[in-house]
Amino acid sequence: MKNQVQLITYVDRFGGKDLTQLRELLTGPLKGVFGGVHLLPFFYKIDGADAGFDPIDHTRVDDRLGDWSHVRQLAQEHDVMADVIVNHMSSESPQFLDYSKKGSTSEYDGLFLTMESVFPNGATEQDFLNVYRPRPGMPFTVTTLANGERRLLWTTFTSQQIDIDVHHPAGKAYLDSILQSLSDSGVTMVRLDAVGYAIKKAGKNCFMMPETFEFIGEFAARARELGLEVLVEIHSYYKRQIEIAKKVDWVYDFALPPLVLHALEFGRSGPLLNWLGQRPNNAVTVLDTHDGIGIIDIGADAADRAGNPGLVPPHELDELVERMHRNSQGQSRKATGAAASNLDLYQVNCTFFDALARNESAYLVARAIQFFVPGIPQVYYVGLLAGHNDMALLERTQVGRDINRHYYPRAEVLEAMETPVVSRLIELIRLRNAHPAFNGQFSSAAPAEHQLVMTWTAGEHFARLEVDLKAKTGVISCSDMLGERRFMLD
Structure with missing residues (x-):
């Protein structure tokens, strides 16, 4: 990059x-x-x-x-x-539609995670509480498949985003x-x-x-x-x-x-x-x-x-x-x-x-x-x-x-x-x-609590940012062909 x-x-x-x-x-x-x-x-x-x-x-x-x-x-x-x-596929994807229609006979059976596939021996309340959640609620959606089966599908984000087994x-x-x-x-x-x-x-x-x-x-x-x-x-x-x-x-x-x-x-x-x-x-x-x-x-x-x-x-x-x-x-x-x-x-x-x-x-x-x-x-x-x-x-x-x-x-x-x-x-x-x-090389400092100085140097070249955080103003000084130029941030 x-x-x-x-x-x-x-x-x-x-x-x-x-x-x-x-x-x-x-x-x-x-x-x-x-x-x-x-x-x-x-x-x-x-x-x-x-x-x-x-x-x-x-x-x-x-x-x-x-x-x-x-x-x-x-x-x-x-x-x-x-x-x-990486984490999920659409509930409208060909793979999920095939699984929804055929269930255990689908070539994609096991691809989509369910509560049972992650907790084959059952789960306690603490097991569920241990799961890290980016959103409130449980990571499952109760879903009726096209073949009539009802499953608890693992859905980290939305009910349309079905989590997959990346090792399947x-x-x-x-x-x-x-x-x-x-x-x-x-x-x-x-x-x-x-x-x-x-x-x-x-x-x-x-x-x-x-x-x-x-x-x-x-x-x-x-x-x-x-x-x-x-x-x-x-x-x-x-x-x-x-x-x-x-x-x-x-x-x-x-x-x-x-x-x-x-x-x-x-x-x-x-x-x-x-x-x-x-x-x-x-x-x-x-x-x-x-x-x-x-x-x-x-x-x-x-x-x-x-x-x-x-x-x-x-x-x-x-x-x-x-x-x-x-x-x-x-x-x-x-x-x-x-x-x-x-x-x-x-x-x-x-x-x-x-x-x-x-x-x-x-x-x-x-x-x-x-x-x-x-x-x-x-x-x-x-x-x-x-x-x-x-x-x-x-x-x-x-x-x-x-x-x-x-x-x-x-x-x-x-x-x-x-x-x-x-x-x-x-x-x-x-x-x-x-x-x-x-x-080149980077350094940073704070001459005073409300100030911030950030500097890059590479040989004779330099670029320095000086910020007054209270005033919300700053200036960039940098080398150029004429010696130095300034870029005012206001």
Whole structure:
């Protein structure tokens, strides 16, 4: 993966309706801005129960977006990342429909996890309570199959997303076919979606167990055979994330977004600086994604709050959430938790720009911090355009995360690019992509509690970010052919 800023976007929500129009945008008005692009699920079909994360056929491009030749064409100009949805399959998939119709006589019998298949000897109340849940309720859906059988299917996320046995022969073949299709089409990196939940074991918490790491290692080895780098997506206690990073190619730095918000809201650098001193550097840095802003990533370990504190005190974390709600004029509250249908326990649904009360200076400072943190920066398409919460889409779908999944026609993209905050952000991205200092050594310091200094040096080249967190202002000083230039973040 290039040491340049990456874009993460839905194909049909950023400047057009298909892969051809997205490519035209990236090779036209946004030429040279991004070193790569993460295409959020573009498989058939993109408009199921979870915005493409429940594909019916993971090896087929949704016809409305194009086909594999269009992916291959985009990959000739940009590094392309794609998702491998490891944990589950759609209830509309051919495999599940066959199983639903034939039951035990189906070739896919055993592929789909049931309560009985995970707990063949039965389960106690404590067994169920041990299972780690990203959402409230039990991980099962009572389902009547087409053949009349009633089963308790394991469904980590929604009733339309049926968890699979990744070690079943059909499961192995299915996942391998996905990797093969992506590799054949020029994709060079895959993100393992929801992989932390992929292995289930009776009596355990069924999340990031030793067996999960074994599976990730095996799957990543196969991906590498096909020329694919692997990014693992895990929201969890920060110390667990550090351990995970030691065992995989790349992880997301999901602690960074709430810590940057905390630094700017509370006007002090301590918790962020503490994280910079221990975080893994094999990380993709983000401020926003297609999901919400993570909270669990800087909070205390849910399993043992007293013995494993978070990166910020509990009362400050609670206050940070309240400030996000206030900064967004209460809009994020309408999209988070019990107020919306996707009851994620660890996220606040809001655009990052609105979480900062649309303060343009603070937003540019936040992006500069992201770009200076070691790793590969990734910018979400809504964040690129300093997008506002889409309350109309939220009202229409009643899905909380849709508040940050706006559909931008091309004209709206071009109009947003002319605004001062977006044009300055694009200028900042180009600096991050091109300046040689970012291939050198990193250091950070806090001359005072409300200040943060981040520096990259490579030989005679340097780039230095100085931030006043209370004022929410900053300046970048960097070497150039004339000696030094300054980039004001206000």
